[in-house]
Amino acid sequence: MLRIEVGPADVAASRFAIAPSFELAHLVRSLYGIGSGAPIARRYGAAFAAVRDDPVVRTFAYLQGPRIGATFSAPPPEGMGQTIEDDLAVIRSADRAVVASEIGEILALRRPTPEVAAVLDDPALLDRLADGMAAVWRALLAPEWPRVRAVLERDVRFRAERLTTAGWSAALVDMHRTLAWTGDVITFDRQQDETIVLAGRGLLLVPSVFVGEGLAVYGDEPWRPAVVYPARGAGLVSEEAPAPTDPLAPLLGRTRAGLLVALATPSSTTRLAALTGASIGATGDHLKVLLDAGLVTRERIARSVLYRRTPLGDALAG
Known part of the structure; x- marks a missing residue:
């Protein structure tokens, strides 16, 4: 069970946001067959064929899971106006100690291929990763981002209306079958037990087309806490x-x-x-x-x- 402890200051600081790099990360994950993925990802297979063998793209996918991901490679957004360019700028300027720590956690769980290991060891990793993500974005999501974004914005408008009339618990009520906001605690099912204390930072609520049927959580320092959930009407993208x-x-x-x-x-x-x-x-x-x-x-x-x-x-x- 995962628990997120929410105080009065967190309620005031919480908001919705859109995460372009997260959408790209989970689309690429699905196309490599990592995790359960979103069924609609299959329609991008032909466009993905042109970039799937690129070592940097494979490194990007390696950093995404299946069990844990490197947050620096798909950072939590700041708000509804987030662009892929914003995300790439955050990646290029990521703290080297944080990057090394997150990569170390993933290396402890799964061994990379030699080509991926070579990219991870490159001092220019962050720039190479950002450049590779930009290329994948152009090949896959750039042509359809207005359509994807429209679905995400529709979900936010639906929940924002609930928020204004009935509060946060009503806005979250059908985000996921296992999620509940009771009193000052948000809970949902997860394999490992974990408690995240927001401590006034607030919570980002991020709809996603490509997260599939699960939830994703940003909970580690120094990143802004966030919950990524399946957007209503994600099938419209297909x-x-x-x-x-x-x-x-x-x-x-x-x-x-x-x-x-x-x-x-x-x-x-x-x-x-x-x-x-x-x-x-x-x-x-x-x-x-x-x-x-x-x-x-x-x-x-x-x-x-x-x-x-x-x-x-x-x-x-x-």
């Missing part, structure tokens, strides 16, 4: 946006045409943004144009606003 028909794209523009075709099923702005890879703001702007043109309508159902095609929109979409 959905393919329907291609707009050829006559529609010149008439409406490719993005609006794609939205109109996607609205064969009534959908929210967030889902449409996740499907198309556009930002939520841009998707909303395009939907307003379609709404003003009489091609779509919208209705509020409970706390969601769903868009659907009008008969005119159906006729145009074919």
Whole structure:
């Protein structure tokens, strides 16, 4: 059982955040077959083939688990605006003593291959690791990061609404089947017994598409304590946006045409943004144009606003 002791100051200091390097780390883990992984990782296999044999990429995967990972290689984020560039800067400037200690813990558990050992022994390890992660990011996640981020932001908005109306325990209630916040203690099942005392540092709550069905915890000094949990609607990332028909794209523009075709099923702005890879703001702007043109309508159902095609929109979409 893992216990996180939460004081009044921690409640005030806790917040949600997004962790690009964690998403990349667990995607790469899954693609190498480390741990249970997230099923949606399989769709990245073709793109991963170009980088999977790179010694630095293999080193990055070695540092991720399966039992423990080197926190310096996928550091906890600062907030919702975190970018992969922010994470890479933290990696390049990581404290050498912390790096050596975390690598030592992993070496005690599993022997690296000779090529991975050579990278770990390189004085330029941190720069090489950051450069390698940047290359993997460009190959795998950069094209789809807007879609992934839209899913993560949707989860945070859902929980933030619960937080404002019912408090932190309600915001956490369905993050994971074994997680519970009772009084001043957060608990969840884990193989080893451990207690983390926040001591006023607060807790980062980080949704993830690629963590699979488990939870990941950052609890060691000097890093900010964090819990990474499966995001609601992670499966949206694996959905393919329907291609707009050829006559529609010149008439409406490719993005609006794609939205109109996607609205064969009534959908929210967030889902449409996740499907198309556009930002939520841009998707909303395009939907307003379609709404003003009489091609779509919208209705509020409970706390969601769903868009659907009008008969005119159906006729145009074919």
